[in-house]
Amino acid sequence: MTRSLVVFALGVTLLVSPARELWLRTDSAFVAFVVWAVVLALGWWSVRPKERP
Amino acid sequence: MTLLLAIVCWLLLLFGVAQLGQTSGRFRQLSKHPLVYSLSLGVYATSWTYFGAVGFARTSGLDFLAVSLGPTLAALLVPVVSLPLLEVLRRHRLATLADLLAFRYRSKAVGAVVTFTLMLAIIPYLAVQVRGVGSTASVLLDGLDPVLSGAAFCVAMVLFASLFGASHATSRERHPGLVLAVAMETLFKLVALLVVGVTAVTTAKAPLVVPPLPQTQGFVSVTLLSVVAAFLLPRQFHMAFAEAPEGEPGRRALLTSTWAFPLVLLLLNLPIPLILAAGTQLSPEGNADLYVLTVAAQVPLLPTLAWLGGVSASSAMVIVGTLALSNMVATHWVTPLRSAPKDLYRQLVLERRFVIAASLGLAFVLFVVLERVSPAAVSRGGALAQVGLVAFAGVAQTLPATLGVFFFPKLSRAGVIAGLVVGTAAWLLSLALPLVGVSLVHLPEVDGLGVAVWCSLGLNVAAAALGSWSSPVSREESLAAEACRREVVDDDASLPVDQGGFVERLAPVLGQASAALEVAKARSALALRETDTSVTAMKRLKRQLEADLSALVGPMVSWAALNVTPREEFARGVPLAERIRSLEEAVAHARQGQTQTAAETLRAWLEAVFRALPVGVCVLGPDDDVVWWNERLATLTGVASAQVRGRLRTTLEADLAQALAASGEHRVGALTVRVTRTSAADGLEGASIVVVEDLSQTRQLEAQVRHQDRLATIGRFAAGVAHEVGNPLAAVMMLTQGIERDHDASPERLSQLYDAARRIDEIVRGLVSFARAGSIQTTTARQPVSLDAIATQAASLVQLSKNRAVTLELSSADATTDANTQELVQVVVNLLTNAVDATPNDERVRVHTSFDQHHVTLDVIDEGAGMAPEVAAHVFEPFFTTKDVGQGTGLGLSVAWTIVQAHGGTLTVKSAPGAGTTMTLQLPRSA
The missing domain is CATH 3.30.565.10 (Histidine kinase-like ATPase, C-terminal domain)
Structure with a gap:
C-alpha cells in the first residue's frame, strides 16, 4: 500500500502538478507517451509480487 | 452487402462468445483471467476514444491523452482504494454506486437521487454512442439514414444486454458471458485501431508529420475528471466491481489491472497522432472524428473492419452502461414503490430488461435531437469528446458522497441529498443543457469545462456541508459508515425470535414464497439448522440475508425490511411472544445506553403479565418481606398488596403465613401453596417465589x-x-x-x-x-x-x-x-x-x-x-x-x-x- 501511495504521488507529480509543464510544453505526443509509459511501469512495480527471501 | 455481412458476422461473434461464456466451464474460467478482466475494463474506451480522440487531439491538443491518463492514475490507487472498496461491496453484496451510497447513508432517497444524477449524465453519453455508430455507418454507405442504422444498433444492444446482462434476478451474479464479450470487443477495437494506425504510416504519400497541436486548455481538469470517472462511471464501476471474480482471483485481477488496463489504453492511443497526421493529409478540412474511416479507406475492406472496431467500442459501453443503469433504476426507483410481486425473480428480470430498453429508447430520442441540432456530418470534430466530458462532469457530482463513505463519517444523508441536488443542477445549467443548444450560463473560453466542474463540485460540497450541519448523521448512518470501514457491526437490537421471523419481515417486500426461499438459501449457505435460534446464529443469518437481498432488491429495502425495531413491531401487530422475545434480546445484547426504551417497555410488559397471572404469585425477600404480590393472590387471600407489605405474618391467617414461609408444597384449605427458594445462581439469593393456586374447582x-x-x-x-x-x-x-x-x-x-x-x-x-x-x-x-x-x-x-x-x-x-x-x-x-x-x-x-x-x-x-x-x-x-x-x-x-x-x-x-x-x-x- 505504501508503494502504491508513493507511486501515485509520483504519477500525480508527473501528470498533474506544475511539473507536467516540463513535458507538456514540448507538445510532442512521443514525449507524452514516454511519460505515460514511465507511469505505467511504476504502476507495475508497485503491485509486482514481492520476492521471497 | 459487405457491410451487412460484416455486421452479421460481428453480431454472431459477439453473441457466440457471450453464450460460450455463459455455458462453457472453460470459457467461464477464462472470464476470470486477470488479463481478460483488464481487457473488460477497456469498456472505458468508447467511440469517443476510438473515433473522437482524433478530433479531440485536433481541437484540444494533448488533452486527448488526459482522458486516458486519468484512469492510469486511478489504476495506481487499486491497492489503496479499489481493493478495500471491492471488499465492502462484496461483504454487503452491493452492485452499483447507488447501492453503496444508499447503504452508507441508510436512505432510499439517496439511492434514488444518485440514480437520477447518473441517469442524467449517462443518457447523453449513450446517445453519443448511437450517434457514433449511426453517423459512421452513413459515411460507409452513402445515403444510409443515420437514424435508421442507430435504431438497428439500439435494438441489437437491447437484445444482447437483456439476454446476457439481465438474465439473473439478482445483481450479485457475475455474467461471465458479458465479461468475455466486452473483453473481446476491447481486443477487437484495439486491433482495428492499430491496423488503421499502421495503414496511416504505410499508405502515406508523403512523410507523416503530426500537425502542430493546439495548446492544451484543461489538461489538469480533464485528467482529474478522468480519475474520478474511472472509479465512478456506472459501466466502469460495474465491470471493475460487480463483474470481478470472487475471492482471491478477484484480488489478483484487480492488482493486474494496475498496469494492464493503462497498457490497453496506451496501445489504443498510440495510433491517434498517426491517424491525425494521415487524416489531415488526406482531408484537411474534414471531420477529424471520422479520420479513422478516412485513413482506413486507403485499403480495401479496412473501412468495414475499422467501423466494426468503432461499433465494438460503442456497443460495449452501451451494453454495460444500460445494464448498470437498469440495476440502479430497478433497485432504487421501482422496488421501493411496488408491493410484493407474485413471482419476485421473474418480475425483477422483467423490470431490468424494461429499464435497459427504456434507457436506450431515451438515448435514441436524444440522438435524433442531436442530429437535428448539430448534424455530425458538418462538424469539424471534437463533438464526441465534448459530450463525453460533460458526462464525466455529471458523474463527478457523486464524488463528495462517495468520499464520505470512507473519509467523512459526519456527512449525513441530508447533506448528501442537498449536495447532489445542488451540484447536479449546477452541472445541468452550465454543461448539459448547452449540449442541446440551451445556454443559460456563460463559461470562459479557456478551460470552461474545468470552471464548470470545479464550480458545480464546490456548490455540491458546500450544500453537503450545510445539510450535514443542519441534519447530523443518525445512529443508523453511523453504524453503516462503521460497516464500510471495518468488517462487522452488530446492530442486533432487532433480531426476531426465530428464523420464521425473518420470513415474516421479508414477506411484505418479497412475497411469502420468495421470502421463505431467500431465508432457506441463506440458512443453507451458512449451514444452519432451521431450529437454531441462538443469538449468534440469528445474527449471522440476518447479515447473510441483508447481503443477499441487497443484491436482489437493493441495500435500503433489504435493510429496512430486516431491521425492524421493537416499537415498530408493536405497531405492526407482531404476536406478543415475539415482541417480548425481541425486547429481551434487545436488552440482553444491545450496547449500553441503547436499551432504555426497550428495557422500559419490557418491564411494563412483564409487570402487566405478572399482574394478570391466573395464579397467585408473590416474591418474598430473605426476611420474608413482600417484594411482589399480584392481584390474583390478593383475591385468593383477601389481603391486598399494600396491606401485606412489611406485615406478612400479622395480616395473613397463621397457617397460610406459615406455609408461605416454608419450602415445598403445602395445602391450606382449598389452596395449594408451592414455595421455591432461590439461590445466588438465580441472582436472587435468599428470596422465595411463592405460587398459590385454588384447586377446589379442579x-x-x-x-x-x-x-x-x-x-x-x-x-x-x-x-x-x-x-x-x-x-x-x-x-x-x-x-x-x-x-x-x-x-x-x-x-x-x-x-x-x-x-x-x-x-x-x-x-x-x-x-x-x-x-x-x-x-x-x-x-x-x-x-x-x-x-x-x-x-x-x-x-x-x-x-x-x-x-x-x-x-x-x-x-x-x-x-x-x-x-x-x-x-x-x-x-x-x-x-x-x-x-x-x-x-x-x-x-x-x-x-x-x-x-x-x-x-x-x-x-x-x-x-x-x-x-x-x-x-x-x-x-x-x-x-x-x-x-x-x-x-x-x-x-x-x-x-x-x-x-x-x-x-x-x-x-x-x-x-x-x-x-x-x-x-x-x-x-x-x-x-
Whole structure:
C-alpha cells in the first residue's frame, strides 16, 4: 500500500502538478507517451509480487 | 452487402462468445483471467476514444491523452482504494454506486437521487454512442439514414444486454458471458485501431508529420475528471466491481489491472497522432472524428473492419452502461414503490430488461435531437469528446458522497441529498443543457469545462456541508459508515425470535414464497439448522440475508425490511411472544445506553403479565418481606398488596403465613401453596417465589370425571349384572312357585330361598357401593384399607360383567394404606377391565398383592398381547385407547392415574409385545 501511495504521488507529480509543464510544453505526443509509459511501469512495480527471501 | 455481412458476422461473434461464456466451464474460467478482466475494463474506451480522440487531439491538443491518463492514475490507487472498496461491496453484496451510497447513508432517497444524477449524465453519453455508430455507418454507405442504422444498433444492444446482462434476478451474479464479450470487443477495437494506425504510416504519400497541436486548455481538469470517472462511471464501476471474480482471483485481477488496463489504453492511443497526421493529409478540412474511416479507406475492406472496431467500442459501453443503469433504476426507483410481486425473480428480470430498453429508447430520442441540432456530418470534430466530458462532469457530482463513505463519517444523508441536488443542477445549467443548444450560463473560453466542474463540485460540497450541519448523521448512518470501514457491526437490537421471523419481515417486500426461499438459501449457505435460534446464529443469518437481498432488491429495502425495531413491531401487530422475545434480546445484547426504551417497555410488559397471572404469585425477600404480590393472590387471600407489605405474618391467617414461609408444597384449605427458594445462581439469593393456586374447582372437575367413569363402568357391567342377578332370581321364582304349589315351606327350601336372595343382595350392594348410589364423591374420606379387600371387591365386579375368572394371589392382608375405598376399587376395576379385555379367554388374569416396610403393592398381570413401547408411553393420557370405537372411552387409566397420584402413590406399566402386561399400583403403607 505504501508503494502504491508513493507511486501515485509520483504519477500525480508527473501528470498533474506544475511539473507536467516540463513535458507538456514540448507538445510532442512521443514525449507524452514516454511519460505515460514511465507511469505505467511504476504502476507495475508497485503491485509486482514481492520476492521471497 | 459487405457491410451487412460484416455486421452479421460481428453480431454472431459477439453473441457466440457471450453464450460460450455463459455455458462453457472453460470459457467461464477464462472470464476470470486477470488479463481478460483488464481487457473488460477497456469498456472505458468508447467511440469517443476510438473515433473522437482524433478530433479531440485536433481541437484540444494533448488533452486527448488526459482522458486516458486519468484512469492510469486511478489504476495506481487499486491497492489503496479499489481493493478495500471491492471488499465492502462484496461483504454487503452491493452492485452499483447507488447501492453503496444508499447503504452508507441508510436512505432510499439517496439511492434514488444518485440514480437520477447518473441517469442524467449517462443518457447523453449513450446517445453519443448511437450517434457514433449511426453517423459512421452513413459515411460507409452513402445515403444510409443515420437514424435508421442507430435504431438497428439500439435494438441489437437491447437484445444482447437483456439476454446476457439481465438474465439473473439478482445483481450479485457475475455474467461471465458479458465479461468475455466486452473483453473481446476491447481486443477487437484495439486491433482495428492499430491496423488503421499502421495503414496511416504505410499508405502515406508523403512523410507523416503530426500537425502542430493546439495548446492544451484543461489538461489538469480533464485528467482529474478522468480519475474520478474511472472509479465512478456506472459501466466502469460495474465491470471493475460487480463483474470481478470472487475471492482471491478477484484480488489478483484487480492488482493486474494496475498496469494492464493503462497498457490497453496506451496501445489504443498510440495510433491517434498517426491517424491525425494521415487524416489531415488526406482531408484537411474534414471531420477529424471520422479520420479513422478516412485513413482506413486507403485499403480495401479496412473501412468495414475499422467501423466494426468503432461499433465494438460503442456497443460495449452501451451494453454495460444500460445494464448498470437498469440495476440502479430497478433497485432504487421501482422496488421501493411496488408491493410484493407474485413471482419476485421473474418480475425483477422483467423490470431490468424494461429499464435497459427504456434507457436506450431515451438515448435514441436524444440522438435524433442531436442530429437535428448539430448534424455530425458538418462538424469539424471534437463533438464526441465534448459530450463525453460533460458526462464525466455529471458523474463527478457523486464524488463528495462517495468520499464520505470512507473519509467523512459526519456527512449525513441530508447533506448528501442537498449536495447532489445542488451540484447536479449546477452541472445541468452550465454543461448539459448547452449540449442541446440551451445556454443559460456563460463559461470562459479557456478551460470552461474545468470552471464548470470545479464550480458545480464546490456548490455540491458546500450544500453537503450545510445539510450535514443542519441534519447530523443518525445512529443508523453511523453504524453503516462503521460497516464500510471495518468488517462487522452488530446492530442486533432487532433480531426476531426465530428464523420464521425473518420470513415474516421479508414477506411484505418479497412475497411469502420468495421470502421463505431467500431465508432457506441463506440458512443453507451458512449451514444452519432451521431450529437454531441462538443469538449468534440469528445474527449471522440476518447479515447473510441483508447481503443477499441487497443484491436482489437493493441495500435500503433489504435493510429496512430486516431491521425492524421493537416499537415498530408493536405497531405492526407482531404476536406478543415475539415482541417480548425481541425486547429481551434487545436488552440482553444491545450496547449500553441503547436499551432504555426497550428495557422500559419490557418491564411494563412483564409487570402487566405478572399482574394478570391466573395464579397467585408473590416474591418474598430473605426476611420474608413482600417484594411482589399480584392481584390474583390478593383475591385468593383477601389481603391486598399494600396491606401485606412489611406485615406478612400479622395480616395473613397463621397457617397460610406459615406455609408461605416454608419450602415445598403445602395445602391450606382449598389452596395449594408451592414455595421455591432461590439461590445466588438465580441472582436472587435468599428470596422465595411463592405460587398459590385454588384447586377446589379442579378437584371438583376431577371428581366429576371419576364419577362419570364409574357410571360408564356400571353401564358396561349392565349385561353381566343382569345375567348374574337373573340366575338367583330364577331360583327365587322356582322356589316360591314350589312352596305355593306344594304348600311346603320346608326349612330346606326357605334356606335355598334365602341364599338366592342374599346372592342378589350382594350383587346389588356391590354395585351401589361402587357407584355410591350415583352421588359425586367430592370429599376424600380416607381410612386404612387393605389392598386384598380392594382386589377381591374389584375382581367380583369385573367377573359380573366379563364372566371371566380372575386369579387372586393375595398376601397383604396385614398391611393397609390410607385411602378412599371406592376410589381404589375404581382404580383396580379399571386395571382389571383392561387386562381382561386384552387377554384371550383361555389365558389368565392375575392380581398379586405384596407389601414392604413403606409400601403396599398391587400388580394386575395379564398374559395378553402386550403393548409396544410407543403405546405404553401414552396409556395414562386421557382419551387414549386402542379399543374399537364404542368399546372404551380412553378415560379409565387416566382416571386411575389421577386417583393414585392424589393418594401419593404411583401407577406404572411394564409391557412388551407378546409378553403380556403388568400394571403396578404402589401406595404408601399406613403408619
